[in-house]
Amino acid sequence: MQLRHLAYFVAVADEKSFTRAADSLGVSQPTLSKQILALENSLGTRLLVRARAGVELTSAGEALLPHAQRILIEAENATRSVHEVASLQRGRVRMGATPSMVEGLLAPVLRQFRAEHPAIDLEVHEAGSRDLTAELSTGRIDLALLIVPLASQIPDLETAVVYTERLVLASPAEADMPDQMDVAELEDLPLVMFREGYDLRDVTFRACHAAGFEPRLSVEGGEMGSVLRFVESGLGHAVVPDIVMGTRTGLRRTRLENPPLSRSIAVAHRPLDTLPLAARAFRAVLVEALEG
CATH class of the missing domain: 1.10.10.10 (Winged helix-like DNA-binding domain superfamily/Winged helix DNA-binding domain)
Known part of the structure; x- marks a missing residue:
């Protein structure tokens, strides 16, 4: 053979x-x-x-x-x-992340790593946590930022929580919304919903069901960018990570309480000693930036 x-x-x-x-x-x-x-x-x-x-x-x-x-x-x-040489003069890092992390977390880390290792090629795969887990298991990417716990356990996949992010309600900028509201109050709002497979969809449905109601959907099936644009256009509201709200002037943020919603982000990869040198170096920069 x-x-x-x-x-x-x-x-x-x-x-x-x-x-x-x-x-x-x-x-x-x-x-x-x-x-x-x-x-x-x-x-x-x-x-x-x-x-x-x-x-x-x-x-x-x-x-x-x-x-x-x-x-x-x-x-x-x-x-x-x-x-690859020990000084990392060449190599490639294949990094995966969900759309919200690409938009809110990853760019500064990529910039820092590029400044420290300008000869290393960077390749970003943007997808949902389930798809990224599959890409890790088949070796298409070296490491990824995923939402944990994972929907399925993959043998030999190592994860370490590096960041906890708050989820908030995004509404059109002109909407008359309070600064804070209970999850139960989502019952009266039309929601823009992510596509199947998005962990934010699962989080929203679980929170609504725990509060005793079925969410009312105005539009569903979108990725992060399209969901935010639909909300900006006045089609409804959406539960999103707080980190995506910073540059969105067309959106209004409302904190969700009773209970507050959050999710844990982990860096995931195959056993560390099997990763290429460039991927290990990138992981070190990533963990330091997010945990710091």
């Missing part, structure tokens, strides 16, 4: 097509088929079968896939680490 065989196998499993996998790898389809056959022969079993809808994994292929993905991730990390 060779790394090349595993890379070809994972490509076919991802694309569900020998033709598309060959194109993505830059090899001919006969070459790809030959390498897959060599892998199957070395293991003594079929891994892939052709079906009407495309290529499907056999049960043996399904068992091999997560191991193959992990091996390729570790091989890539090893290669990256070898090419």
Whole structure:
């Protein structure tokens, strides 16, 4: 079994097509088929079968896939680490964060890290916590700022809480709203709601249900930017992190009490000693900035 065989196998499993996998790898389809056959022969079993809808994994292929993905991730990390020098003159950090954290927390950290390590490439993935957790598990990103507790536990994923943020009610600037209100008073307000999978959606629904009512939705399905714009346009109100309100002159902030709403933010990554040097250096700057 060779790394090349595993890379070809994972490509076919991802694309569900020998033709598309060959194109993505830059090899001919006969070459790809030959390498897959060599892998199957070395293991003594079929891994892939052709079906009407495309290529499907056999049960043996399904068992091999997560191991193959992990091996390729570790091989890539090893290669990256070898090419990095101790003084961090080169390298890349693949960082994930939710939209509110990108807008409210991450930019100053990126600026500080760039000033200290100008030769390190920075790559930001903006998504919800569930999607970022999946990207961490498959090795597409090195570390991420996530909302905890996580909806599902991922083996070997380490988390450390670095920040607790207050949630507030965002309303149109012209709305006649108090500076403070109880969560129960949300019952009378039309709410702009985030899409499925957003932890802010879950937090809002849980708070409303705990107060004994079903929230009344005016618009739903948005990302952070669109939700804030909908509120600015007068379509309703939204429960959002306080950190996104600072530069929004078209919004009015109301503190939520009884109970106050907050959420914990953690930096998450695979075991620290497996991270590339650049990612470890970025984590140190990130933790210092947020905990300080």
